[in-house]
Amino acid sequence: MQRRANAYASGTAVALLSVLGLTALTGCSGSSGTPGAASDAKPGSGVAAAAAPGKYRTLREACRTVGRSTLKDLLPGAAELPADQQRKAYAGTAAVTYDTDRRVGCRWQADSPSASHRLVIDFERVVSYDAEVSDEDRAQEVYAAKQAGARLPVAEDPRGDKASPSAGGSGSAPSSRGASATGAASGAPAAGKASPPAGGEEDEGLEPRVLDDLGDSAFLDDQLARAGSTAQSRTVSVVFRTSNVIVTVQYAEQPALVTEVPDSKELQEKARGLARKLNEQING
Incomplete structure (x- = not known):
């Protein structure tokens, strides 16, 4: 009975460690936190820089x-x-x-x-x-x-x-x-x-x-x-x-x-x- 309990505890610990390891791996491979980074990025390259905005933002009457x-x-x-x-x-x-x-x-x-x-x-x-x-x-x-x-x-x-x-x-x-x-x-x-x-x-x-x-x-x-x-x-x-x-x-x-x-x-x-x-x- 004691042996079966030890085996159960060991299996639970392994499963828990696996979940924690997966979570850590996922956190490292995600977005850098820069807004719009995922949408601007191109396959096989880094984040694409947006083109410069125009000089003028408004018009006169x-x-x-x-x-x-x-x-x-x-x-x-x-x-x-x-x-x-x-x-x-x-x-x-x-x-x-x-x-x-x-x-x-x-x-x-x-x-x-x-x-x-x-x-x-x-x-x-x-x-x-x-x-x-x-x-x-x-x-x-x-x-x-x-x-x-x-x-x-x-x-x-x-x-x-x-x-x-x-x-x-x-x-x-x-x-x-x-x-x-x-x-x-x-x-x-x-x-x-x-x-x-x-x-x-x-x-x-x-x-x-x-x-x-x-x-x-x-x-x-x-x-x-x-x-x-x-x-x-x-x-x-x-x-x-x-x-x-x-x-x-x-x-x-x-x-x-x-x-x-x-x-x-x-x-x-x-x-x-x-x-x-x-x-x-x-x-x-």
Whole structure:
């Protein structure tokens, strides 16, 4: 009887030691305690480092980014309106968005007996949901899709080979990683298909082109169109990226007379001037 009791006690002790040993082994081989370590880790490697977040976390109120003096210059017809309508014209109309930390925009318009002018600005703060892609890299992909959609003329290099679109400086080539899909889904004012400005030799150098003096990447598009029997309307679009924010400026003019053509140089200078001011605000 005593021998059977000793055997039972020995077996219990062995089983208990086995359980304790298994528990200790499990504790040593588990997670290091770093939040998200298991989800970020790759097979056969250590914990993957998350890509850097974007420089900008918020956006300004779009309708307050353009000063009254600038609006007076871009919307000459507003000065001829009654006081209450003038205030409304300069206040602008905010774009409908569902997250003002991610997307904001504003639209202004003023008509006069000689011409109608329209200004639209759009700010998009890009956020990457891929732990391996930074917000800035993702923003460059979205920007590249917009540039590709504009179909800027391809310049010839001195050797006779086709170069990347660049009539005015450097610009990043469109990224192949999801560029077309992100451009279609971005919802920003579309730059559209490039249409060289009309008017002859005086328009040389004013064609749609990449810009090298604005933000991290930038391009300009110039569209001349006729809507039915009305006068020709010209729309100049300037799109630029600064870190993880993409800004689009659209400035359009439609003369009252069918025989008149909006001046490409004047519209481009005003659109680029506003874009530079917005870039300074963002980085100020």
